[in-house]
Amino acid sequence: MADDGIRAQLETLYWWGVPTFFRAPHDEDPANCDIGVLGIPHSAGNGSTERDQHLGPRAVRGVSSHNRRPHAAFGIHAFEDVRVSDLGDVPLPEAMDNEACIDRIAACARAAADADTRLVSIGGDHAITGGVLLGLAGPGSRVTRDQPVALIHFDAHVDSYAQLPHWLGAKRSAAHWAAYLVESGCIDPSRSTQIGMRGAPRTTTWLKTSYDLGYAVRTMAECRAMGLQAMIDEAVARAGDGPVYITFDLDSLDPSIAPAVSNLEVGEGGFTIDEANLMLRSLRGLDVVGADVVCLMPTKDLPNDQTAMVAGHIAAEQVALIADRLLASRG
């Protein structure tokens, strides 16, 4: 097999070797890494459209070796400077039962929190964020020191449907997580911002539940009016010094960049990839304890796996943010 020199040369080529996230070592023990990349092949939390989001982790593993590179803007190489593992996939033997899956996801996230390990999760539909934060944040969490997180939420949708008892039968669904995580003490809405909401809302009061819960909301129209840098600087100031969680729904991007998402919003432009980079890199220095990328629909992707590659890029930016903060805290 390849010696170390040849291996280093080959491992950024996506077609070589056994695919893992970012070609990180596959090691399911979160105690053996600083940042664990977790696959969450979950589709039972969003029945709005097709239900192939459980294929997301496998699609990202297939292409994310591309992203095993230095982060030029931060001047670090996250995959060499800190320990990054592919933790494998959350076992979901009740894959058709959303509530059972959320409990399984929460248990895996709690194991990471107990090891003081930070998580970057690859979904899966947006219900996964609920399971992850039930385990990673709030009372009893070692990694957040029992605190709720500030949520930085990039999405076309608010996902805070507290007014609905269930979404097509799923209770802790892709439409509910941003509401029940506030009630359960895992998210502090007074430090949180939802960014990029746009498109064709179901009601004219589409933002009310988020306002009632205490979130700051910056719609796409507001982002455009105030300018992205001013908007994200405001979100950073609001998040403050405590633990932060970033969730990135790929539908916040323009459909021309990320066509393979579950809930396409085509009636109003989304963020460009450069804008996503600007916003994410502006979070540098925050105490990011976890992040996720959700709503990839590999069965709708272009033949060149463009959306999966974009998902890998966003997740690599999240890994770099966490690694940069860890390195800074070590001096």
Ligand SMILES: [Mn+2]
């Ligand atoms: Mn969405």
